[in-house]
Amino acid sequence: MVSLHSYLILSAILFSIGTIGVLTRRNAIVIFMCIEMMLNAVNLTFIALSKYLGNLDGQIFVFFVMTVAAAEAAVGLALMIAFFKNRESIDVEDLNLMKW
């Protein structure tokens, strides 16, 4: 039997890896994958807590999070394509027309 703590620690580690990835990576798609990893770490937390608390709210929340993540992916990839068409790059270093 794996304890609740192990799940929570695992998802905290996954969330941190995702956060560090967003802050250090330069490719917009990789950054987006890191964000997805953060969301899935949260999903893991929800499922583990739902099982531990014995109520279904957490699992329902996970369905919503997955749906929303799919919608976000569609919009995000479309925005990246629009950007790529104009700049031939999806490196976030090239998101530099506007600063300060």
Place this chain on the structure above:
Amino acid sequence: METIAIPAINMSVIAPEMILSVVAMALLLINVFVKNEQKGYLGYLSIAGILVTLYSLTIGWGAPQDGFSGSVVQDNFAIFFKGIFLVSAAMSILITDQYLQREGCNQGEVYPLMLFATVGMMLMASGTDLMTIFLGLEVLSVSLYVLAGFNRGSIRSNEAGLKYFLLGAFSTGFLLYGMALTYGATGTTKVVKIAAAAQSGMVSSNLMLVAGMLLMATGFAFKVAAAPFHMWTPDVYEGAPTPITAFMSVGPKAAGFAAFLRVLLVALPVFKAEWSSLLWVLAVLTMTVGNITALYQQNIKRMLAYSSIAHAGYILVGFTAGNAVGTSGILFYMLSYAFMNIGAFAVIILVGKKGEENNNLADYAGFGYKHPALGVAMCVFLFSLAGIPPAAGFVGKFYLFSGAIQAGYIWLAIIGVLNSAASVYYYLRVMIYMYFKEPTEDFNWVRLSPAFIICLIIAIAGVMIPGVVPGTILELAQKAILM
């Protein structure tokens, strides 16, 4: 066999949201059959939809009801905020068509997207379940990502959309993690039950609840553009099409505050001491960073972006106070902010021409003489933003700061007033360019369409009337607070 209890569904609670979403979906269909030059009519249809929604909202005033087993509630607080969203959406739609035609990107999808974003905001304002708040937030955000990048041919618009998307999705991660931890600590996602669990000490781990609260605060602070989570704001506001900038500088900020207020005031009043000291720091940082950076801006859209950060700071002052005066001040201020900010952006759109946005301060040289009426209108909006009487901005700030003084945050109010004084500098600078510099252009391209005139008249009325006779609106705001 386990039986599943059918939850009490009360459709009339979400009637306004349903009306608006149906209108938006119908517009998506109609859009296919409308010729490119006539997309503006879709705007008028969506305003008709907004008016119907507004009417269905006013019926519910004073008779709070909840539905979907307590996941959404239609109380005065939600209705007041929804009024702000609808008014700001209608005003932004009025100024959209001319801009999009000028820039050659008048796809009709912009109107349904704005309506969907408005539906998202409305769900956020009436959500009493973390799930509803999250869903509302995402309906809003996903529509706004598209809207920010709406001008596909413009590289700045692309950049704004992509930046907003990456940072917005990142902050959603934090908000969600906070919600997960809150759920874990209290065993429920309903704000009322969270409050009950926190009050009775039925919390499995206090550390988890506090961590959840902090992470949720981070997510909301990002959405309302509070420092130090404001870095996306100037870039996105500058790059996005100007009517969209007007739209997203008001509604989404108000929606963020509505959900933030409800989560902190209703769900976590137990930790009031903790969160008000946290908000104190956020308010001071936000006001100061916003105002000081705005002093150095040459681009007027960027300047208004930093000024919107500063305004989020003023609202956080009222929020820190957390009392009746501060909260009603927030409601009043958000409403008047909608009028003055969208009005200012309307004038900014008119100064630009195709391909040249004319957003630099130097482009405003002599504008006040060439177009006296527009110059005066711009002055009214800027005076109100600066908080100079008799404009509504002054009354709003007065209530926010007096709320803080009543709650004993004297220093916070003093810092707020000093910030407000500093902000006069960069608002007045625009007026100096408009009236005290020799005109270099003749501004003959400025074309006032009827929609613009209506929008500007509404904006001036919305700034001046509550400024001179604040009684009615203030009374409504006082009836709409959460306590």
